[in-house]
Amino acid sequence: MKSLASQIHAFGKALMMPISVIAAAGIFLGLAAAMQNPAITGDAFANLQVPQLIIGFIRKVAGALFANLPLFFAVASAIGLAKAEKPTAAFAAVIGYIAMNVGISATLASKGLTAATTTPEALQKAGMDQTAAMMTSAEYIDMLGIFTYNMSVLGGVIAGLITVLLHNRFYTQQLPTAISFFGGRRFVPIVTVVVLPLIGVLLALIWPTIGEGIAWVGLMIGKSGQYGAFLLGTSERLLIPTGLHHILNETVRFTPIGGMATVDGQSIVGALNIFNTSLTHPGAIPDETVRGATQFLAQGKIPVMMFGLPAAALAIYHTARPEHKQRVKALVLAAALTSFTTGITEPLEFCFIFVSPVLYILHALLTGLSFMLMSMLQLMIGNVQGGAIDLVVFGILGGSKTHWWWTIVLGVIYVPIYYYGFRFVITRMRVETPGRESDEEQKPELVAADERTKVIISGLGGEANIEDVDCCFTRLRVRVKQMNEVVDQTLLTTGANGINRVSEHDVQVIYGPQVEKIANDVKTALGVA
DSSP states (O other), rough: OOHHHHHHHHHHHTTTTHHHHHHHHHHHHHHHHHHTOHHHHHHHHHHHHHHHHHHHHHHHHHHHHHHTHHHHHHHHHHHHOOSSSSHHHHHHHHHHHHHHHHHHHHHHTTOOOOOTSSHHHHHHTTTOOHHHHHHHHHTTTTTTTEEEEEHHHHHHHHHHHHHHHHHHTTTOOOOGGGGGGGOOGGGGHHHHHHHHHHHHHHHHHHHHHHHHHHHHHHHHHHTTTTTHHHHHHHHHHHGGGTTTTHHHHHHHHHSSGGEEEEETEEEEEEEHHHHHHHHHHHTTHHHHHHEEEEEEEGGTTTTIIIHHHHHHHHHHHHHHHHGGGHHHHHHHHHHHHHHHHOOOOOOHHHTTTTTHHHHOOOOOHHHHHHHHHHTTOOOOSSSSSSSSSHHHIIIIOOOOOOOOOHHHHHHHHHHHHHHHHHHHHHHTOOOOTOOOOGGGGGGOOOOOGGGHHHHHHHHOOOOGEEEEEEOOEEEEEEEESGGOOOOHHHHHTTTTTTTEEESSSSEEEETTHHHHHHHHHHHHHHTTT
16 A cells, blocks of 8 residues: 555656646746737737747647647656656657557557548538537547547556556566567567557557546536535645645546537547637637636636735744744745745645644635635636736736636635634644744754755665655655655754655655755765756
């Protein structure tokens, strides 16, 4: 069970690679959409040929990224879970994804299903009504020039996971002397070419059943309306300490659970895919469909990230002991600004979720309520973070149809709710938030910046105890040999906001947005950069 938990966390970490690219590309796409909207820039700018050509080029680049998301997820899954020789795993994942779709395509062809026979027109000639023909045609897609099932990101993840299983088993494989050249890491792409087409054949046989199951779950969430948004918002916050919220988010963003739409005869599945497609194909997706997707995206986070959590930070500061206020001010101010601007919340959340289950649950419920209210008020703000950047780019610049002002209205209401709610719980239940720890548990003074890397390694049990080092948006993720060698107090002196032991060998040290540099420094010191 603990090994499974470790693998799940590694998988969640792997998903962060393509998600970071999508988030950045989405911002560029949102700016481009705003600049091509005459209601924002005026008719004169909209008619300028050169600027509009540049903006159109940006849209095409972003559109190409979103169109090939399954391949990116296949590569990311393989890199994240490979034990060693990660470049080989990434190369094999590309081969595996292509080979798997070839197997699917061949199986479909044997059933008489091709790009020509599955067009809406061809299906109507075969006796289907127009609606059924459109829905059936949308189940298929041309991916990298291969006719296959439209499995979206899930197809890429399946290919990546199976490829990395083969990689971890065979990258050290030795062959007889006569063919030894093909052994070791060279053997991985070879065995991938053999196995993944067979997986494609199997998928082609069972995918219709899997697709019906996913569609059923999506239908249930769709029927639940704003209550589905409440469940997502609450569950995502509750999963924050485990790191598994990434997997929940990706399920909604890239599978039919987050919604379905049809553009140019192709099915678009997942909340984030629908929103981004609405930016690359203006007017192609009805606003109501886009709103159904964005209820699972950034709009539900904005009142919490921009207003609620900064108010909670103020309550934590005001309830700290006078002699510790200066230290706490520096801590919560940086965390609050990060939450307000980017929507990255872990540095602030880890100040209270481990020391107060009441605050933890209150925060989760308020987040779920925000998701539900934004859905009820018909907002249409997408992307993934929920900070001021998303509000400006996808809300204000998106025009009045986004109903962006409701996020500020709810945010203003959330300020006193979070402030007084947190202050009441902290003082009444004597919660030991930063600056209120008992004397023997006071957070130690921070070490000098030039000593930080050495102290981190020491706090993790020394170089000999560290097996692997990586990071996501806010956390240093480390695999250690002996968990009892990890010293929390030592790590806290390096500026960590918290330490989370996720399995008997995996520990996460929460640093916030600066974690990328910290991870690189640690890798360099260990000689594995």
